Amino acid sequence: MKVERIRLRNFKCYGDADLGLERGVTIVHGVNGSGKSTLLEGVFFALYGSKALDNRTLDDVITTGEEEAEVELAFRHDDVDYRIERHLKLRGDRATTTKCVLETPNSTIEGATDVRRKVTNLLRMDAEAFVNCAYVRQGEVNKLIHASPSDRQDMIDDLLQLGALEEYRERASDARLGVKTVLDGQRDVLEDLRNQVDQKEDKELHERLNELESRRADIANEIENFESQRENASETLEASTEVLERHEETREEIETLEEEIETLRSKINETERKRENASETIDERKSRRDELADERETITAEIDHANESDGDGDAIGDDDTPESIELPQALESTADVEERIDALEGRDEQLRDDLETLRVEINERSNEKERLETEADEFESEATQKREKATELESKIADDENAIDEREEKLSTLDERIETARERFEGSSIDFGDAADRRETVAEERKAVVSELGDVAAEIKAVESSIEEGETLLAEGKCPECGQPVEDSPHVNVLEEKRETLSELEEKREALEEEREELDERIDRAETLREAERDVERLSDNRQNVAQLLEEKRETLSDRRDRCEELRETADELESEAEEKREATDDIEAAIGDSRSELGEINGTRGDIRAELEDLHRLVEIDDEREEIEREIENARERREDWQTMNDERREQLSNKRDRKRALEDEFDEQRVEQARERKRSAEDYLEKVDEKLSTLREKRNEVQNAIGGVENELEELERLRERLESIESRCDDLESLYEEAETLQATYGELRAELRQRNVETLERLLNETFELVYQNDSYASIDLDGQYRLTVYQKDGEPLEPEQLSGGERALFNLSLRCAIYRLLAEGVEGTAPMPPLILDEPTVFLDSGHVTQLVSLVESMRDLGVEQIVVVSHDEELVGAADELVRVEKDATSNRSELERGEPPEIALLGSD
Structure with a gap:
């Protein structure tokens, strides 16, 4: 894998940065705190998103004072170009990912989870494996040496993908134990089934079934005889009942006729009374009609008299007004009266409109008067307020003059x-x-x-x-x-x-x-x-x-x-x-x-x-x-x-x-009715007794039938138990075979993991000694020993063994860098041609090194480049490392804006590795 370009916008201390990286050794140089490490953190974040932030959150990477941030990474992996783009935005107090896209030659992958999964599959390592192998972060240079042997073993096994074999071995072990549990359970079920089959066979179910079926036939014949006799009694009861019902219907019809005759008599009498009342009503209404005629004549005379007293009686209103209305002369008919009413209502409507107009004028003038009085009061009040405010200002003017004198002094x-x-x-x-x-x-x-x-x-x-x-x-x-x-x-x-x-x-x-x-x-x-x-x-x-x-x-x-x-x-x-x-x-x-x-x-x-x-x-x-x-x-x-x-x-x-x-x-026959009642009573008594007998027999038949059903169910259950017994026996045979296969698979995975680990340990020991020899030529250390649990031992020239923790701070840091480089070489050799390794990234590796050890670090970097590592990126403030650069990038921070800026520099003509 080769990083082609990294672009940052509002990412931590970078406002807007765009950097292209070439093959070979790139030194990112600048003083402490200038933002060098942030550049590599941007690459790490682009690949793995939030998994690259440790215990920090997304809002920590957005530049202070900004609301959005962008990271874009272009890289080439296995001769294929890829580009990742991530956008962040603050929403309230939290930052969220608004865009996360991985562009490949064949498709576009969206979503932070899917992109991280794709990157992990491409590089064959997750974020943790990336920092354990290719990315030596600032302050973590001694991480592998300080780790316990078991933790170091887990880290290296995961990097070499041996953890998958252990996972498979554990799965095989779990499967074996699971099969054993199921097999034990099936054996218990098998024993229980055998006991149940033996118990069923001891009951002689077929003989018992034959006896019950014979008894059921006898009861059925007896029931059929009683049901025949019951049918004859029912017919007798039905004929007697029909005679009695007919007699009852005749009697009820006679009673109904008597009631209807009485009702008709009552209605005839009632109707005659109504006819008499109607005659009285006619006389009363005629009398009322005459009274109303007299009242009408009286009212008409009063109206005529009133009109004659007003003048000629032809109009209502002043003669000289245009609103005068002509009125009808006579009020003989309702039409005349209605005509006069319409005329008077029209005049009243005109007067009401005039009245409303006057009221509106009075109301408007009253409102205008109140408005003018209110405005006059407001003007007078406002004038008073302004005079009081002027008086207050005069007092403040005097205070201001005194304050001016004091300040001049x-x-x-x-x-x-x-x-x-x-x-x-x-x-x-x-x-x-x-x-x-x-x-x-x-x-x-x-x-x-x-x-x-x-x-x-x-x-x-x-x-x-x-x-x-x-x-x-x-x-x-x-x-x-x-x-x-x-x-x-x-x-x-x-x-x-x-x-x-x-x-x-x-x-x-x-x-x-x-x-x-x-x-x-x-x-x-x-x-x-x-x-x-x-x-x-x-x-x-x-x-x-x-x-x-x-x-x-x-x-x-x-x-x-x-x-x-x-x-x-x-x-x-x-x-x-x-x-x-x-x-x-x-x-x-x-x-x-x-x-x-x-x-x-x-x-x-x-x-x-x-x-x-x-x-x-x-x-x-x-x-x-x-x-x-x-x-x-x-x-x-x-x-x-x-x-x-x-x-x-x-x-x-x-x-x-x-x-x-x-x-x-005349049709009513009392003797025939009495005979029908006698036959009905005899039939009802017999039916009551025969029903009790039939009920008893049916209950016995049901009991026998239920017993037969129970025996037949037991026979079916016996057959099912035999079939299930045969199935469980077959399944136990299969489980025993599967248990043996799982046991064999578990042992195979364990042996394969041990063999691969031993081969990797031998290869890693060889690569570590080669790397260490390049760094410590003609020095006091002879070799390094690595056992099967990844325990490290350093041997001095005199053969004295040392634990890595016994080395000095600078030697321990350089030793750890050598180990990391050896692991990197081992992984590169293991996957060569299928998935090239990511760049080797060293973030401030000189923190624990003195000048002499820095020179050895330069030798280590040069040796990794000579061994074929395509891209190496070193972040450091040390001027001595600049000599090892093929490309030099300088980082400076603006003290005013607190923003970092990148500048590509010219590497020196002579590397420190070749200087005297």
């Missing part, structure tokens, strides 16, 4: 304090603004002096110790330098030389202490002047703030004066407008009085019209009632005639029913 005081602070630099060699730099420079000089003073003190201590030791040897008669006898020794005078050296070192220490004290005084002076600079800066900021506040207060004072004058002018205008409104209300009040007078006249005219209308409506009611009375009289006459016809028909029906009753009474 404060500005003067600040100017004096600033000038006093600047005067502290007069006569000093440090210019204003340079105190901080001068202090830092002097502090660096002091640091060098203190360091040198420490070295001198250590030398003095060493010389004093040497002198003391030499004096002790000299007192014993030995040479103070070589420890040999003093006689003829050329080194006897060495103590004097050391004392001179000690004196020189003490003089140098005194000079350095004096220089340190002088530097301390210079640092104090610089610190004092730096404090003066801070005072000037602080006072200048205060002066600027006070000046700004003073300017704002002056502007506020001017605005308030203008506002105060404007408020008083507005108050005068409002009072003038209020006076105009009140004058307008007086004119409106006079117009309202005139309209109300006219309203009263119209109401009086309408009262006269309504009184006459009431009399006219009564005439209409009288005419309607008279017509109704005429109809009632006619209806009553017609009903009397109908009732006469109805009674004639009823009398004829009454005669016919009396004739029918006499005929039925």
